[in-house]
Amino acid sequence: MRIGGALSTIGHNSHERKTSLAEAKAHLSELVDQAEHHKRPTLILRHGKPAAVIVPVQLTTIDAYVDRLLDCATEIATLGPKRAAKVAEVAASLRT
Numbered sequence: 001m002r003i004g005g006a007l008s009t010i011g012h013n014s015h016e017r018k019t020s021l022a023e024a025k026a027h028l029s030e031l032v033d034q035a036e037h038h039k040r041p042t043l044i045l046r047h048g049k050p051a052a053v054i055v056p057v058q059l060t061t062i063d064a065y066v067d068r069l070l071d072c073a074t075e076i077a078t079l080g081p082k083r084a085a086k087v088a089e090v091a092a093s094l095r096t
Contacts, residue, residue, distance in 0.1 A: 018043040021051065066091045 017040060024031060024044045031054050034040040041055040069091035 017041070018045055018050075020044075021046045024054075062094060066094050069094070 017034075019027075019031070019042055021044055024042070031042050035042065035054050035056045039056045039058070041053055043050055044052045044054065069087060
């Protein structure tokens with residue numbers, strides 16, 4: 001879906017988009033639908049600079065969980081390298 005003329009992809013992730021604040025205001029419902037149903041984050045620019053992001057709730061929840069797992073992996077490393085490697089492997093698989 002293309003919103004106005006200001007929507008484009010950014011970064012290395014083709015699912016990530018950017019749009020101006022004016023376009024986001026005019027098409028907020030569509031941007032939320034894209035985030036919710038298609039897992040497409042949108043970066044909102046104010047005067048050409050990043051101001052906010054609309055992201056699917058699931059992605060932020062999973063990222064927080066993965067970050068916590070990676071923190072735990074550091075703690076587990078004191079128990080032995082095999083356990084730490086397994087936790088890091090599980091965390092990495094959750095991001096894909």
